[in-house]
Amino acid sequence: xxxxxxxxxxxxxxxxxxxxxxxxxxxxxxxxxxxxxxxxxxxxxxxxxxxxxxxxxxxxxxxxxxxxxxxxxxxxxxxxxxxxxxxxxxxxxxxxxxxxxxxxxxxxxxxxxxxxxxxxxxxxxxxxxxxxxxxxxxxxxxxxxxxxxxxxxxxxxxxxxxxxxxxxxxxxxxxxxxxxxxxxxxxxxxxxxxxxxxxxxxxxxxxxxxxxxxxxxxxxxxxxxxxxxxxxxxxxxxxxxxxxxxxxxxxxxxxxxxxxxxxxxxxxxxxxxxxxxxxxxxxxxxxxxxxxxxxxxxxxxxxxxxxxxxxxxxxxxxxxxxxxxxxxxxxxxxxxxxxxxxxxxxxxxxxxxxxxxxxxxxxxxxxxxxxxxxxxxxxxxxxxxxxxxxxxxx
Amino acid sequence: xxxxxxxxxxxxxxxxxxxxxxxxxxxxxxxxxxxxxxxxxxxxxxxxxxxxxxxxxxxxxxxxxxxxxxxxxxxxxxxxxxxxxxxxxxxxxxxxxxxxxxxxxxxxxxxxxxxxxxxxxxxxxxxxxxxxxxxxxxxxxxxxxxxxxxxxxxxxxxxxxxxxxxxxxxxxxxxxxxxxxxxxxxxxxxxxxxxxxxxxxxxxxxxxxxxxxxxxxxxxxxxxxxxxxxxxxxxxxxxxxxxxxxxxxxxxxxxxxxxxxxxxxxxxxxxxxxxxxxxxxxxxxxxxxxxxxxxxxxxxxxxxxxxxxxxxxxxxxxxxxxxxxxxxxxxxxxxxxxxxxxxxxxxxxxxxxxxxxxxxxxxxxxxxxxxxxxxxxxxxxxxxxxxxxxxxxx
Numbered sequence: 096x097x098x099x100x101x102x103x104x105x106x107x108x109x110x111x112x113x114x115x116x117x118x119x120x121x122x123x124x125x126x127x128x129x130x131x132x133x134x135x136x137x138x139x140x141x142x143x144x145x146x147x148x149x150x151x152x153x154x155x156x157x158x159x160x161x162x163x164x165x166x167x168x169x170x171x172x173x174x175x176x177x178x179x180x181x182x183x184x185x186x187x188x189x190x191x192x193x194x195x196x197x198x199x200x201x202x203x204x205x206x207x208x209x210x211x212x213x214x215x216x217x218x219x220x221x222x223x224x225x226x227x228x229x230x231x232x233x234x235x236x237x238x239x240x241x242x243x244x245x246x247x248x249x250x251x252x253x254x255x256x257x258x259x260x261x262x263x264x265x266x267x268x269x270x271x272x273x274x275x276x277x278x279x280x281x282x283x284x285x286x287x288x289x290x291x292x293x294x295x296x297x298x299x300x301x302x303x304x305x306x307x308x309x310x311x312x313x314x315x316x317x318x319x320x321x322x323x324x325x326x327x328x329x330x331x332x333x334x335x336x337x338x339x340x341x342x343x344x345x346x347x348x349x350x351x352x353x354x355x356x357x358x359x360x361x362x363x364x365x366x367x368x369x370x371x372x373x374x375x376x377x378x379x380x381x382x383x384x385x386x387x388x389x390x391x392x393x394x395x396x397x398x399x400x401x402x403x404x405x406x407x408x409x410x411x412x413x414x415x416x417x418x419x420x421x422x423x424x425x426x427x428x429x430x431x432x433x434x435x436x437x438x439x440x441x442x443x444x445x446x447x448x449x450x451x452x453x454x455x456x457x458x459x460x461x462x463x464x465x466x467x468x469x470x471x472x473x474x475x476x477x478x479x480x481x482x483x484x485x486x487x488x489x
Numbered sequence: 490x491x492x493x494x495x496x497x498x499x500x501x502x503x504x505x506x507x508x509x510x511x512x513x514x515x516x517x518x519x520x521x522x523x524x525x526x527x528x529x530x531x532x533x534x535x536x537x538x539x540x541x542x543x544x545x546x547x548x549x550x551x552x553x554x555x556x557x558x559x560x561x562x563x564x565x566x567x568x569x570x571x572x573x574x575x576x577x578x579x580x581x582x583x584x585x586x587x588x589x590x591x592x593x594x595x596x597x598x599x600x601x602x603x604x605x606x607x608x609x610x611x612x613x614x615x616x617x618x619x620x621x622x623x624x625x626x627x628x629x630x631x632x633x634x635x636x637x638x639x640x641x642x643x644x645x646x647x648x649x650x651x652x653x654x655x656x657x658x659x660x661x662x663x664x665x666x667x668x669x670x671x672x673x674x675x676x677x678x679x680x681x682x683x684x685x686x687x688x689x690x691x692x693x694x695x696x697x698x699x700x701x702x703x704x705x706x707x708x709x710x711x712x713x714x715x716x717x718x719x720x721x722x723x724x725x726x727x728x729x730x731x732x733x734x735x736x737x738x739x740x741x742x743x744x745x746x747x748x749x750x751x752x753x754x755x756x757x758x759x760x761x762x763x764x765x766x767x768x769x770x771x772x773x774x775x776x777x778x779x780x781x782x783x784x785x786x787x788x789x790x791x792x793x794x795x796x797x798x799x800x801x802x803x804x805x806x807x808x809x810x811x812x813x814x815x816x817x818x819x820x821x822x823x824x825x826x827x828x829x830x831x832x833x834x835x836x837x838x839x840x841x842x843x844x845x846x847x848x849x850x851x852x853x854x855x856x857x858x859x860x861x862x863x864x865x866x867x868x869x870x871x872x873x874x875x876x877x878x879x880x881x882x883x
Contacts, residue, residue: 124602126695127813131521140695142815143827160827161803166698166713180803182826203609205617208518211610215597218609223599236610301520301534304560319560409555409574419521421536432576433537433554 099172101249102135103155109243110151116196118240120147121217130212132202132241134342134418139166144183144220147173150194158186184224191230199230200237206435209423210241242424245417247445252343253469253478256416256447259299259345260467260479262338266290267349274488276328276353280308280321283334291338299337299344299420306336311460326488328355331365331460337420346420346449347479348465351486361485368456369485371403372464375452376481379412379427380468383442383475390438392427396452405454413449416467422447446470447478493566495643496529497549503637504545510590512634514541515611524606526596526635528736528812533560538577538614541567544588552580578618585624593624594631600829603817604635636818639811641839646737647863647872650810650841653693653739654861654873656732660684661743668882670722670747674702674715677728685732693731693738693814700730705854720882722749725759725854731814740814740843741873742859745880755879762850763879765797766858769846770875773806773821774862777836777869784832786821790846799848807843810861816841840864841872 110118122130126140136147143160150156157173164178177186191199203218204210225231248256266287273286287306291298298305308321310332326332330353337345350369352361361369375396382395393412401407411428414421425440427448442448451465464482468475504512516524520534530541537554544550550569553561558572571580585593597612598604619625642650660681667680681700685692692699702715704726720726724747731739744763746755755763769790776789787806795801805822808815819834821842836842845859858876862869 124815127525127602127815128522128606139697179827180825184826201609203613205610205614208521208608208610211608212522213609214602214605215595215607215609215612216599216602216605218612219597220599303533421518421521431574432578433573 096138096170096172098249098251099136099138099170101251102244103149103172105247105249106136106149106240106244107151107153109240110149110200113239113243115198115200115235115240116151117191117194117198118149118200118237119191120149120202121145121213121221123217128214130202131209131419131423132212132237132244135244138170141167144217146183146187146190148190148194150196152194154194156190158183158190187224188228191225192228196230197233198235199233200240201234202237202241204236204238204424206437207238207242207424208421209245209419210236210238238424242440243443245423246415246425246443248417248447248469252417253447255341255343256345256467257478259296259338259340259343260347262294262296262340263336263345263347264480266336266338267334267347270334271351271486271488274326274332274351274353276326276488279323279325280310281323283308283326284321287334287336294338297339299339299346304335306334308332308334309461312458314460326353328353329459331368331456331462333461333463335463335465342418344416344418344420345467346416346465347467348451348463349482349486350462350464351488352459353488361487362459365456365459365462366485367403368405368454368459368462369464371400371405371454372452372462373483375399376450376464376466379450380475380477383448383468383470384473385442385444385470387442388439389425389427389442390430392442393429393438396450397429400452400454403454408453413451416447416449442470444470444472448475490532490564490566492643492645493530493532493564495645496638497543497566499641499643500530500543500634500638501545501547503634504543504594507633507637509592509594509629509634510545511585511588511592512543512594512631513585514543514596515539515607515615517611522608524596525603525813525817526606526631526638529638532564535561538611540577540581540584542584542588544590546588548588550584552577552584581618582622585619586622590624591627592629593627594634595628596631596635598630598632598818600831601632601636601818602815603639603813604630604632632818636834637837639817640809640819640837642811642841642863646811647841649735649737650739650861651872653690653732653734653737654741656688656690656734657730657739657741658874660730660732661728661741664728665745665880665882668720668726668745668747670720670882673717673719674704675717677702677720678715681728681730688732691733693733693740698729700728703727703855706852708854720747722747723853725762725850725856727855727857729857729859736812738810738812738814739861740810740859741861742845742857743876743880744856744858745882746853747882755881756853759850759853759856760879761797762799762848762853762856763858765794765799765848766846766856767877769793770844770858770860773844774869774871777842777862777864778867779836779838779864781836782833783819783821783836784824786836787823787832790844791823794846794848797848802847807845810841810843836864838864838866842869
């Protein structure tokens, strides 16, 4: 509740800053399909068509079905809570007319999935309800509002993110202690899931690939569930994993090397791969600061990997983390069409990014590290304790 | 996997029946925002923009980002799995051109939320990708396809629904045994949640109001979380509750009466309210059969309630149940604007509906029963063992 109030106040400030008069969140059956912005401005779920109007003047209005009304009223965070029975049309028209906004931000975006919570059917409904007014010509994307509102973490949000990171790091340490050659990826994942269960936390993303475990040179690479493939001496193994606690998540990766008989350290080519990844993160973090564009940060890491003689990684350097593991624009990504305009978004203070380059080390496996940083006024700070050396398994 | 294959085959038959050439499911970051149709035709989640093309010819194609590719390929249910790196545009254009459909069904709907999983931003992207072709003029709503595909339950889907119902009924029985005057709604809900946890099942809807518990004449009515209000002699109490097991849910309501000192049965006015609800369900079930329209079924129950001298219930008589507690069109609802065209949809064999009229009994509370029925070739069958009498608490 406290956080909802803080976020609503922050939203009003952002509306003023961006010069947008009203932000309209328009949802229905939100338990089945949850607009990713809804939990920022509302606690609970709505059954019938529901409209949340946040005005740059500071006024907040919720129009909801009669069955949802008591819960929304008793939340006590909206100035004005209106109940309807047969149709939302009249109340919606009346409230929008009273605010008479020059611009109405809606949750659609071609670039950013967390800013794209309005379904096409709901967009058509809205156009129908407002068809006899000029308001249908005043819709703009809420992308900038949502990007700022999700991105700019408050101190209590950072506390929650740190908590999720620390739990994840502790589990990585436990993994290091239990690892040995001959365990399957699935067995290692089961160990992690057992710890998650015992600690009473959730998973950051789809359980089918959280954690992801990849061992050896023939691994799938990424976004694939653990298999029956077994760890073996001479393998590089990496894990991509995060937990959800208090509605906030972590997203981290670590790399292990399984020493062969007689080895006391990893072979030179494995160390070279790991070091390339680690140093790419260092260089990107040194460059990262408010005002730079996402692609520039990606490029610092990408060029370092290429300069070290490796293939560039087939994905972005990093993404924001918050309520979701992929928490929306901006992204530290290359200029590829599938990223749309995202590469050009400027980094802002308060944002939390992953830094996660990867290198395929032929004959051994994939070396990858993923850290989390928070952008400060003039640079960035690591939220996660860094992995500076390979974890060696005897 | 077996169910995905069955549903894909069913989808092809439905496309032929409805005269639609191709059904296109277009998603991204599906773990954050899951198109409700995706789990019917795919197991797992997609990170980048992903297109699933199901053709009336029987051909199935998935176009996904390179990181998601191995998992989708290894699912083994799509004839043709294509991987892309920089943009989905070229592959999407090529595959659609090869199918050359006269109609392309997309997941948007003003009426039905489970048919409305395509976001407006993704709709705009699709229009951009296909802008130089005539395909942008061939989009139709997938509402009819989805309605049929979700609605027509296979025998194994009915088994799962029965399992969820039976667990719910067992918990209601345990509630009857533990109830006494002086327990708060919250304490009763906590008892239910503890049993859910011990049984290792999930909840059918938002935990804030699953179960809902309403006791006495001053209750919120519906869609409201349990409060500190205490049960007392002379109260009617009702509970709205369901569990999720094997991805399928239940949704049932039951009513209890707390006997006053000296009473051996409920007062006549309480029994009259309960009987009105029970008999409205009986009459609606006797009427319900393939081919009738939703509003007609609602009207049978609604008129019975009114004829008994009570206010009509401020919601629909019933909704479908399946993967969600509100599983989409059709609905047994009155002709109110917020229901759009839904009241006029025809009932089909294989659909599972709730029947849930309610009556406010002045001075006592809300009497309500919710049962589940499956529509058969010439009528309907109760899936839930019915509540025929008030549960009395001594």
